[in-house]
Amino acid sequence: MRPAPARVGDPVDAIDSPALVVEIDAFERNLAAMDAFARSHGVRLRPHAKTHKCSAIALHQVARGAVGVCVQKVGEALALAAGGVRDVFVSNEVIAPTKLARLAALPSDVQLAIAVDSVVGIERLAAAIQASGRQIDVYVEIDAGQGRCGVPAAEAGALARQVVAHDGLRFAGLQAYHGGAQHLRSVAERETAIRQAVAMATAARAAVTSLSIDCPLVTGAGSGSFLLEAASGVYGEIQPGSYAFMDADYARNAPLPGSPRFEHALFVRSQVIARHAAHAVVDAGHKSHAIDSGLPTVWGRNFEFRNGGDEHGLLHPRGDEPLPAMGDTVWLVPGHCDPTVNLHEHLVAVRGGLDRGVVEAVWPIDARGRLD
Amino acid sequence: MRPAPARVGDPVDAIDSPALVVEIDAFERNLAAMDAFARSHGVRLRPHAKTHKCSAIALHQVARGAVGVCVQKVGEALALAAGGVRDVFVSNEVIAPTKLARLAALPSDVQLAIAVDSVVGIERLAAAIQASGRQIDVYVEIDAGQGRCGVPAAEAGALARQVVAHDGLRFAGLQAYHGGAQHLRSVAERETAIRQAVAMATAARAAVTSLSIDCPLVTGAGSGSFLLEAASGVYGEIQPGSYAFMDADYARNAPLPGSPRFEHALFVRSQVIARHAAHAVVDAGHKSHAIDSGLPTVWGRNFEFRNGGDEHGLLHPRGDEPLPAMGDTVWLVPGHCDPTVNLHEHLVAVRGGLDRGVVEAVWPIDARGRLD
Incomplete structure (x- = not known):
């Protein structure tokens, strides 16, 4: 495992590259903005921990008022529970009996849902669950428009009846997440998609x-649509994850009217390792940042980031800004925060800005790689 | 960290999903084919360990006759040296003094190059190097056509003179890798690109x-071009990595005349977790396989794999093959092996085929995440 790329108290320049850095002032403003939104709109906030995979952040979110967190994998639930999180919803289907047994074997003071x-x-x-003697909250997932998991609304009643027939399973409601709507660029497209999701959730509830x-x-x-679900009167809980960090892809969405403002708080610190006639090369490629939602953008500098493969990024000037010098730091904003975090073992939290900040904490990404 | 997804002796069906599986019979045939090629063509084989990031595999390659391995990162060199590898070439530029100090501090019985x-x-x-009192082989990198790192051929002489001016640095030759040529689909395109790379290496050597x-x-x-460099009379060493595993993207290359045959030996074992009217869902997404070179393909079944996001894959039938059942195993061939391996902590080596095989070894991917 990679050693931590910084120590508490280090100046920002001492952080090893490439490393994942949280600009903690922006991060805390993002958390405060979402907390305020949820409180003022009367919905519960259950942030999705698939974004950060980090028990330190999950505990931070819960301390501020989140009811708990979501995860996608049993392994994430185990890692976060080991880190002290006490309310975890696996918002995904789990079929393997071995995985279900591992989930059921969590300490009884961990409130579980699936x-x-x-x-x-x-x-x-x-x-x-019967073998464990515990109880678990069960949400029937409906297909809210994404065409991935979830049953049609009309079938939700039949599954709910199956749930309540079993001791140990408590029917807790409906999971109705429309992942495909989150990155629709225009307000109108997202409104249309979530209107349909709300209609399906309403029909499923009636069933x-x-x-x-x-x-x-x-x-x-x-994070792309939560205002719409919160305003629906049907959803009682929201599950945003990316709002804490933001990424280049979410920043391309047109904001919904009345949306809180979220700032980029997650960066890859990279370093120039080569410099040639028309381009410079940094030490960050596909193994440092995920590219499923596009290449990273360069923060605060007028360079275009081009694909340099797994270990390199190419910087080409866009205007007349000179190329950076050998060894210079270049800050990158990842295209997609969730799978980028999954590439790293540590989040380096910097207080006081990227230019002259100081490392306040180094958070282990303790659910990294928990595909199980 | 994720627990190992299998134990030695487990039947293949007991491997936790999703997991990275090496079909070891095919893997060994791939290694044997490359060993035989290098021997018969009189070139040294120094496989690139950026592909597998695994000291167990590196030692296997060296035991068969490889002179050592390449890596891209100092952290990879440290991890593989800790795993017993004794000849490591960092085939990449390293600028940070802290990183160079870590490299120089490796045990003196580790033969190093950079x-x-x-x-x-x-x-x-x-x-x-001076501070450490050791010696290191130094290769001047030329830009062999990729436009990433490396100097123009004409400048190689001046840098070589800089190298030989320093005690502790031994000028060992030229690094001339054309990464951009590896995935050119047609034989003619790759021949043209490598002809140019050979011409540049020849000019650099003359300089x-x-x-x-x-x-x-x-x-x-x-792995896409090594026959051409080996036949050039200029290259004395080849650095292929992917040949050991192969991936869906390399399989799309037209093979060079006379090429050894390499087989898919790396798979993601996934499992069906949801099944609906027209599609099934498996528990493997972008966090289980890299998609920089395309989505995975489905092995041995007539399904199309569609993007289901970070944790899901969607299977749609292409012919009249019925959808798989809940809990069924579905084997995926990753689009690109290197960054896929970097998502996992273990390689599960299965002997006897994917249908009825047995786990022979579980190899820690000990340089996973070593971006440093």
């Missing part, structure tokens, strides 16, 4: 309550 | 020897 979208999923979950089963909560929403 | 393409790089390297400096070796080449 999503299901099949009878076989419910039966395997029930078997694992459940028509069977005389209470539907306590509809949960979902991401 | 690439340089600048005076400042040479001076900083010389300072670090060095015209200063009465011996140029012991030209090294370079990857």
Whole structure:
């Protein structure tokens, strides 16, 4: 494992490159903005920890008022629980009995929830939970428009009935996340997509309550759309993740009217290792930043970042700014924060800005690589 | 850190998903084919360990006759040296004095080499090496056509003179790798690109020897082009990495005439976690496989793999093959092996095929995440 790229108290220049750096002042403003939004709109906030995979950040979010966190993987739940998080919702389907057994074996003071979208999923979950003697909250996932996991709204009632038939499983409501809507660029496109998601959640809730089963909560929403779900009157909980860090791709969205402002708070610190006639080369490539949502952008400098492969990035001047010198620091804004974080073992939290800041904390990304 | 997804002796069905699996029979045939090629063509083989980041595999390659391995990062050199590898070439530029000091502090029985393409790089390297009292082989990197690192051929002599001026630095030759040529699809395109690379290496060598400096070796080449460099009479060492595993992207190359045959030996074992009217969902997404060179392909089944985001993959039937059942194993061939390996902590080596094989070894990917 890579040693920590900095120590608490280090000046920003002493951070080893490439490293993932959190500009902690911007990060805290992002958290405060989302907290204020959730409070003022009367929705519960359950941030998605697939973004940061970091128990230190999860505990920070909970201390501010989040009800807990979401994860996508049992391994993430185990890692965050080991880090002290006490309320975790696996907002995804889990089928393997071995994984369900690991989840069920978590300490009984960890409040657990999970999503299901099949009878076989419910039966395997029930078997694992029964063996453990604990209780778990179960959300039936509906396909809110993404075409990935989740049943059609009309089938939600039948699955809810399967859930309540099992001791140990508590039907907690509906998971209705429309991932495909988060990066639709225009306000109108996102409004249309979430209007449909809300309609499906409403129909699914009716399908459940028509069977005389209470539907306590509809949960979902991401950083691109949460205002719309919160305003729907149907969703009682939102699950944004990227708002804490922001990334180059989310910054390309047109903001929804009335949206809190979120700032870039996650950066890759890179360093110039070669300099030639028309370009410079930094020591950060696909192994330092994910490119599924595009290449990183260069922060505060007028360079174009071009693909240099797994270990290199190419900087080409866009205006008449001279090329950086050998050894210079170049700050990159990742295209997509979630899979970028998953490439690193540490988040270096810097207080006081990227130019003259000081390392305030080094957070282990303790759920990194927890695909299990 | 994720626990190992399997134990030695496990049947293949017991491997936790998603996991990275090496089909070891195919892997060994790939290694044998490259060993035989290098021997019969009179070139040294120095496989690139940026592909596998695994000291167990590096030692396997060396035991078969490789002279050592290449890496791209000092952190990779440290991790592989800790795993017992005793000959490591950092085929990349390193500028940070802290990194150079870490490299120089490796045990003296580790034979080290490094690439340089600048005076400042040479001076900083010389300072670090002098402080350590050791010797290091230095290769001047030329730009063989990729436009990334490396000097123009005509400047190689001046840098070689800088190298030989420093005690502790031994001028070992030229690094001339054309990364951009490796994935050119047609034979003619790759032949043209490598013909130019060979011409530049020849000119660079002449620039060095015209200063009465011996140029012991030209090294370079990857899995897409190594036959051409080996046939050039100029390159004395080849650096292929991907041949050991192969990936979906390399398989799209037209093979060079006379090329050894390499097989897919690296797979992601995924599992069906949801099944709906027209598609199934597996538990592997961008956090399980890199997509910089395209999505994975589905091995042995007639499904199209569509992007399901960071944690999911969508399977759509292409013919009349029925959708897989819940819990079924689906084997994926990654688009690009190097950054895919970098997402995982373990390689599960299976003997006897993917259907009924048994886990023979679990190799820690001990240089995973070594960006430093």
